[in-house]
Amino acid sequence: MATVPAFLNPSFLSPKPKLKPPQPSTTTFSLTKPFLTLPPPPSFSSFRLQRWRLAPRPTSAVLKDHLGRVTKTWSDFTSLNYWVVLDYYRLVNSVNALEPKIQSLSDEQLTAKTVEFRRRLRQGETLADIQAEAFAVVREAARRKLGMRHFDVQIIGGAVLHDGSIAEMKTGEGKTLVSTLAAYLNALTGEGVHVVTVNDYLAQRDAEWMGRVHRFLGLSVGLIQRGMTAEERRSNYRCDITYTNNSELGFDYLRDNLAGNSGQLVMRWPKPFHFAIVDEVDSVLIDEGRNPLLISGEASKDAARYPVAAKMAELLVQGLHYNVELKDNSVELTEEGIALAETALETNDLWDENDPWARFVMNALKAKEFYRRDVQYIVRDGKALIINELTGRVEEKRRWSEGIHQAVEAKEGLKIQADSVIVAQITYQSLFKLYPKLSGMTGTAKTEEKEFLKMFQIPVIEVPTNLPNIRKDLPIQAFATARGKWDHVRQEVAYMFRLGRPVLVGTTSVENSEHLSDLLREWNIPHNVLNARPKYAGKEAEIVAQAGQKNAITISTNMAGRGTDIILGGNPKMLAREIIEDQLLSALTREAPNVEVDGGEISKKVLSKIKVGSSSLALLAKAALMAKYVCKSEGKSWTYQKAKTLILEAVEMSQSINLKDIEKLVDEESEMYPLGPTIALAYLSVLKDCEVHCSREGYEVKKIGGLHVIGTSLHESRRIDNQLRGRAGRQGDPGSTRFMVSLQDEMFQKFNFDTEWAVRLISKITNDEDVPIEGETIVKQLLALQINVEKYFFGIRKSLVEFDEVLEVQRKHVYDLRQLILTGDSESCSQYILQYMQAVVDEIVFGNVDPLKHPRSWSLGKLLKEFISIAGRLLDGITKDALLKSLGQLQDSSSIDIDSFYLPNLPKPSNSFRGIRRKSSSLKRWLAICSDDLTVNGRYRATINLLRKYLGDTLIASYLNVIEESGYDDAYVKEIERAVLVKTLDCFWRDHLINMNRLSSAVNIRSFGHRNPLEEYKIDGCRFFISMLSATRRLTVETLLQYWSSPMESQELFL
Secondary structure, three states: OOOOOHHHOOOOOOOOOOOOOOOOOOOOOEEOOOOOOOOOOOOHHHOOOOOEEOOOOOHHHHHHHHHHHHHHHHHHHHOHHHHHHHHHHHHHHHHHHHHHHHHOOOHHHHHHHHHHHHHHHHOOOOHHHHHHHHHHHHHHHHHHHOOOOOOHHHHHHHHHHHOOOEEEOOOOOOHHHHHHHHHHHHHOOOOOEEEEEOOHHHHHHHHHHOHHHHHHOOOOEEEOOOOOOHHHHHHHHOOOEEEEEHHHHHHHHHHHOOOOOHHHOOOOOOOOOOEEEEEOHHHHHOHHHHOOEEEEEEEOOOOOHHHHHHHHHHHOOEOOOEEEEOOOOEEEEOHHHHHHHHHHOOOOOOOOOOOOOHHHHHHHHHHHHOOOEOOOEEEEOOEEEEEOOOOOOEEOOOOOOOOHHHHHHHHOOOOOOOEEEEEEEEOHHHHHHOOOEEEEEEOOOHHHHHHHHHHHOOOEEEOOOOOOOOOEEOOOEEEOOHHHHHHHHHHHHHHHHHHOOOEEEEEOOHHHHHHHHHHHHHOOOOOEEEOOOHHHHOOHHHHHHOOOOOOOEEEEEOOOOOOOOOOOOOOHHHHHHHHHHHHHHHHHOOOOOOOOOOOHHHHHHHOOOOOOOHHHHHHHHHHHHHHHHHHHHOOOOOOHHHHHHHHHHHHHHHHHOOHHHHHHHHHHOHHHOOHHHHHHHHHHHHHHHHHHHHHHHHHHHHHOOOEEEEEOOOOOOHHHHHHHHOOOOHHHOOEEEEEEEEOOOHHHHHOOOOOHHHHHHHHHHOOOOOOOEEOHHHHHHHHHHHHHHHHHHHHHHHHHHHHHHHHHHHHHHHHHHHHHHHHOOHHHHHHHHHHHHHHHHHHHHHOOOOOOOOHHHOOHHHHHHHHHHHHOOOOOOOOHHHHHHHHHHHHHOOOOOHHHOOOOOOOOOOOOOOOHHHHHHHHHHHHHHHHOOOOOOOOOHHHHHHHHHHHHHHHHHHHHHHHHHHOOOHHHHHHHHHHHHHHHHHHHHHHHHHHHHHHHHHHHHHHHHOOOHHHHHHHHHHHHHHHHHHHHHHHHHHHHHHHHHOHHHOOOOOO
């Protein structure tokens, strides 16, 4: 007899099986036949549901359920997290005790609290002393300006952030509101707070929304968005609290370290980082951890080779000419492949340095095998645009490095952009380590706590939910084939649609989301699709916000829409705005929208209609009439985007100004046609109607089981699966989740997991491979595979961090030096030049002398030659014998006057060390020479130090003389010195980055010789860095000497 599956029953209640004596240990599987048959076109009255079980549920399973609940309660009680949270309740009690007092304050008195807190901090109190009162002030400000009061658990979340930890808060628990507590408290120091989100939309939303609280309390709020000018960025970074996204923050830091002068800097130098709150911290620091931020310059060569290599890749056959490794996206040519490629490309050696084809062929094969259209990228307007595989969004400004992007462009027949060379780079891990105090919030971080502790020394604190979580996570279903999985997904969506329950289906790629969309269209099931394509992505927030309405079916790639809550019954604010836009856009503009949302109309047909009251209709009509009149009488014509912005500003006005003030504005401006306030009034009226509608519909949706989430594949991390699950059951709502996986899914293929055992098992149990199996053993096996994948990617991230730590130390040295040059005074810049000159002399001397041997065994001829190549004709004519004789006389001297010291019988340095400042500088150099440990102790160490002193004085004195003789004023001289220092440093740092990237690839080969690649990278990287600094100093000195010797011939520095 056909029965409704227990997991589809809205109440999730199933009859308890009769108790039986415990059975011997056996493995039990339950199989589900396709429970829904819908012939195309479907007749929804013909639903047939079946569920087949091989064995009744044993008593042990029932007992295990009850025991599991007891164990969970006991483990919660004994966990460290439980006691940490319990301790935070002391702060909560203090905040609650202050609430009546704070509520009695007027708006002016509440705002004045900020001035009071800052005064108390200046007087010696700490942030801990004012924390409870500051939190109470923010709670009251949010209640007055946003209509939202922080729950007790949100106070705990704010305290966790302030303590520099990660707050794990479930979806819908109000993380955005929580951030206001820690942001306000830490902004009181005046050193700046960064609230970092994952995209521009969330940064703008939070800055406008939460910014009301901070502005009300007297703090300045900044926002960094893509496309802003340097002046706008500088102004926003100077604010007390700055909202930005992770990539903009990283690129601003890198661009500041490429700036040519201090006027181009945008961040708060010399201390740009103080405290950061990272929203979705797991996404930023872990998911994006494998992708370093790069700023590239163009290297215009070899572009013509890419199309040829793409044609070559088409000729080569996998398995015959090359082999692939899906796990690490690598390819290897076979002997046959190498022979064919060399013949076709008419070259004797693919790896010939003078005619290098190997890199282009390898990249073409990678583009062919690993970079799939509509999965890793889409083609739009003649460009290959990267799809972020974690968020499903298009990243227009990002390009793959090392020639991969050009290979993809060649494969698609697109215009090939020039090769790029790395100018600056940093990983997110290194970027956020620059903050003295770092915190974050997310819904899923506990599974990665060990990584956060190891990499950042940041603990993860689970903040309890405000209401108990009653979501039902149903067992994973495994299918032998992808066809069976997708057919079953369609059947489950159709059944839920018949019940009226909203459904969110998560897919891993654009390709999969559109495949499922086609399947649903075959059965005429209305739905919305949300993926990277512009026609879908244009209304991302609106689609996700309404995904909780009755009968709403939403197909979404991965975490698209993350940051927008799915409210059961729909989001009344979004609905009200849509109604306003539908009614007024046609009156405000004649321009059509340039974004087409596919599937929107068919989806809206099945969603329940909102009953707009007569007063709302009247206000809408008035606003539409006024809009038409303003357009006609004043000749105003808005673009579609400008009209949307006008409506958005009116909506913002309705949220930031109370109703009486808006009505007053309408009355005061009645002769001027107050369009903005009139739209705001209409919005408020429509919002009330929407709130009533959404509340009623939300109640109906809860009765039938809430939101049902379907995952169509396991991800590379349990955490990402949990993010999808977290969409259902927000704030104590009912809901359910189900993951369906196929043994043909990409994860199983990519990591070469042995899934034949499961296929054989399914074949033994049933003749139908499209029937799913579910059971404890299956779940354990799948989770074990997933944990192995997590370990693999953790290893990659760990290796990346360890390798980047080497570059991190070097980067910090170079960037700190660069900022000192740019922001320091002119005198400090000159001191760097003199230090460089002495360092160049020291390197020449150390390379040709030995403190343990007599000067006659030193390479004095080579020393003189090297010095003359730097200093020009200063010691021209001095022979090796003359220098040796002078050093011999020096040893016979009983005393030396260091102020006027020079080597006997050699040219005396010009008297350029006049004045207290220059004499002091000369004496400091001599003391540094005597106290350094660069020279090995030996009989002739003193002689070497005096030689260093003499040559250094000679070089520096000649430099100072040539500047004086040039006749230029000090300001111009300092400007040239600063420009040469910065440009030389940038030139060699850029080359160093290229060398370090090549080294990181090359050291892996050394593991075949039983050598540790990381240790090899550290040793060679250190050697490269020392050579880079040496070359920087030498070229700086040579350039400046050459410039001032003939300034008219050196108008352009040759760097």
